[in-house]
Amino acid sequence: MKSNESSQQGRAALRAVDAGIVARMSATLExxxxxxxxxxxxxxxxxxxxxxxxxxxxxxxxxxxxxxVHQASR
Known part of the structure:
Protein backbone atom coordinates (compact mmCIF):
# COMPACT_ATOMS: atom_id res chain seq x y z
CA MET A 1 0.00 0.00 0.00
CA LYS A 2 1.33 3.44 -0.91
CA SER A 3 1.76 6.00 1.87
CA ASN A 4 -0.79 8.29 0.22
CA GLU A 5 -3.40 5.52 0.20
CA SER A 6 -2.78 4.65 3.84
CA SER A 7 -3.08 8.29 4.91
CA GLN A 8 -6.49 8.49 3.16
CA GLN A 9 -7.73 5.32 4.80
CA GLY A 10 -9.90 6.00 7.84
CA ARG A 11 -10.77 9.52 6.70
CA ALA A 12 -14.31 10.43 5.79
CA ALA A 13 -14.94 11.39 2.18
CA LEU A 14 -15.84 15.06 1.79
CA ARG A 15 -17.91 16.98 -0.73
CA ALA A 16 -19.64 20.32 -1.04
CA VAL A 17 -23.42 20.67 -1.07
CA ASP A 18 -25.00 21.73 -4.38
CA ALA A 19 -25.47 25.52 -4.58
CA GLY A 20 -29.14 25.09 -5.51
CA ILE A 21 -29.76 23.13 -2.32
CA VAL A 22 -28.00 25.83 -0.28
CA ALA A 23 -30.22 28.48 -1.91
CA ARG A 24 -33.37 26.50 -1.04
CA MET A 25 -32.15 26.05 2.52
CA SER A 26 -31.46 29.78 2.87
CA ALA A 27 -34.94 30.61 1.58
CA THR A 28 -36.66 28.40 4.18
CA LEU A 29 -34.24 28.89 7.06
CA GLU A 30 -36.04 29.48 10.35
CA VAL A 69 -34.22 19.34 1.54
CA HIS A 70 -35.68 17.40 -1.43
CA GLN A 71 -38.30 15.76 0.82
CA ALA A 72 -39.26 19.08 2.40
CA SER A 73 -39.81 20.69 -1.00
CA ARG A 74 -42.33 18.05 -2.14
Missing part, protein backbone atom coordinates in the same frame (compact mmCIF):
# COMPACT_ATOMS: atom_id res chain seq x y z
CA UNK A 31 -32.90 30.56 12.22
CA UNK A 32 -29.14 30.15 12.34
CA UNK A 33 -28.68 28.42 15.68
CA UNK A 34 -28.17 24.78 16.59
CA UNK A 35 -31.66 24.80 18.09
CA UNK A 36 -33.30 25.71 14.78
CA UNK A 37 -30.91 24.07 12.30
CA UNK A 38 -30.90 20.63 13.93
CA UNK A 39 -34.65 19.96 13.81
CA UNK A 40 -35.09 21.60 10.41
CA UNK A 41 -32.08 20.18 8.54
CA UNK A 42 -30.28 17.84 10.93
CA UNK A 43 -27.07 19.89 10.97
CA UNK A 44 -25.22 22.05 13.47
CA UNK A 45 -24.43 25.74 13.09
CA UNK A 46 -20.78 24.89 12.34
CA UNK A 47 -21.86 22.60 9.51
CA UNK A 48 -24.24 25.29 8.23
CA UNK A 49 -21.34 27.78 8.11
CA UNK A 50 -19.34 25.36 5.96
CA UNK A 51 -22.30 24.60 3.70
CA UNK A 52 -23.08 28.29 3.22
CA UNK A 53 -19.42 29.05 2.39
CA UNK A 54 -19.28 26.25 -0.18
CA UNK A 55 -16.78 24.25 1.87
CA UNK A 56 -16.86 20.45 1.81
CA UNK A 57 -18.54 18.48 4.58
CA UNK A 58 -18.67 14.73 5.20
CA UNK A 59 -20.25 13.00 2.22
CA UNK A 60 -22.73 11.13 4.42
CA UNK A 61 -23.93 14.39 6.00
CA UNK A 62 -24.20 16.10 2.59
CA UNK A 63 -26.19 13.17 1.17
CA UNK A 64 -28.58 13.14 4.14
CA UNK A 65 -28.96 16.92 4.04
CA UNK A 66 -29.83 16.95 0.34
CA UNK A 67 -32.39 14.19 0.88
CA UNK A 68 -34.04 16.21 3.66
Missing amino acids: GQTDETLMPQFGISYNTWRKVRAGQPIRRSVADRLEQR
Whole structure:
Protein backbone atom coordinates (compact mmCIF):
# COMPACT_ATOMS: atom_id res chain seq x y z
CA MET A 1 0.00 0.00 0.00
CA LYS A 2 1.33 3.44 -0.91
CA SER A 3 1.76 6.00 1.87
CA ASN A 4 -0.79 8.29 0.22
CA GLU A 5 -3.40 5.52 0.20
CA SER A 6 -2.78 4.65 3.84
CA SER A 7 -3.08 8.29 4.91
CA GLN A 8 -6.49 8.49 3.16
CA GLN A 9 -7.73 5.32 4.80
CA GLY A 10 -9.90 6.00 7.84
CA ARG A 11 -10.77 9.52 6.70
CA ALA A 12 -14.31 10.43 5.79
CA ALA A 13 -14.94 11.39 2.18
CA LEU A 14 -15.84 15.06 1.79
CA ARG A 15 -17.91 16.98 -0.73
CA ALA A 16 -19.64 20.32 -1.04
CA VAL A 17 -23.42 20.67 -1.07
CA ASP A 18 -25.00 21.73 -4.38
CA ALA A 19 -25.47 25.52 -4.58
CA GLY A 20 -29.14 25.09 -5.51
CA ILE A 21 -29.76 23.13 -2.32
CA VAL A 22 -28.00 25.83 -0.28
CA ALA A 23 -30.22 28.48 -1.91
CA ARG A 24 -33.37 26.50 -1.04
CA MET A 25 -32.15 26.05 2.52
CA SER A 26 -31.46 29.78 2.87
CA ALA A 27 -34.94 30.61 1.58
CA THR A 28 -36.66 28.40 4.18
CA LEU A 29 -34.24 28.89 7.06
CA GLU A 30 -36.04 29.48 10.35
CA GLY A 31 -32.90 30.56 12.22
CA GLN A 32 -29.14 30.15 12.34
CA THR A 33 -28.68 28.42 15.68
CA ASP A 34 -28.17 24.78 16.59
CA GLU A 35 -31.66 24.80 18.09
CA THR A 36 -33.30 25.71 14.78
CA LEU A 37 -30.91 24.07 12.30
CA MET A 38 -30.90 20.63 13.93
CA PRO A 39 -34.65 19.96 13.81
CA GLN A 40 -35.09 21.60 10.41
CA PHE A 41 -32.08 20.18 8.54
CA GLY A 42 -30.28 17.84 10.93
CA ILE A 43 -27.07 19.89 10.97
CA SER A 44 -25.22 22.05 13.47
CA TYR A 45 -24.43 25.74 13.09
CA ASN A 46 -20.78 24.89 12.34
CA THR A 47 -21.86 22.60 9.51
CA TRP A 48 -24.24 25.29 8.23
CA ARG A 49 -21.34 27.78 8.11
CA LYS A 50 -19.34 25.36 5.96
CA VAL A 51 -22.30 24.60 3.70
CA ARG A 52 -23.08 28.29 3.22
CA ALA A 53 -19.42 29.05 2.39
CA GLY A 54 -19.28 26.25 -0.18
CA GLN A 55 -16.78 24.25 1.87
CA PRO A 56 -16.86 20.45 1.81
CA ILE A 57 -18.54 18.48 4.58
CA ARG A 58 -18.67 14.73 5.20
CA ARG A 59 -20.25 13.00 2.22
CA SER A 60 -22.73 11.13 4.42
CA VAL A 61 -23.93 14.39 6.00
CA ALA A 62 -24.20 16.10 2.59
CA ASP A 63 -26.19 13.17 1.17
CA ARG A 64 -28.58 13.14 4.14
CA LEU A 65 -28.96 16.92 4.04
CA GLU A 66 -29.83 16.95 0.34
CA GLN A 67 -32.39 14.19 0.88
CA ARG A 68 -34.04 16.21 3.66
CA VAL A 69 -34.22 19.34 1.54
CA HIS A 70 -35.68 17.40 -1.43
CA GLN A 71 -38.30 15.76 0.82
CA ALA A 72 -39.26 19.08 2.40
CA SER A 73 -39.81 20.69 -1.00
CA ARG A 74 -42.33 18.05 -2.14
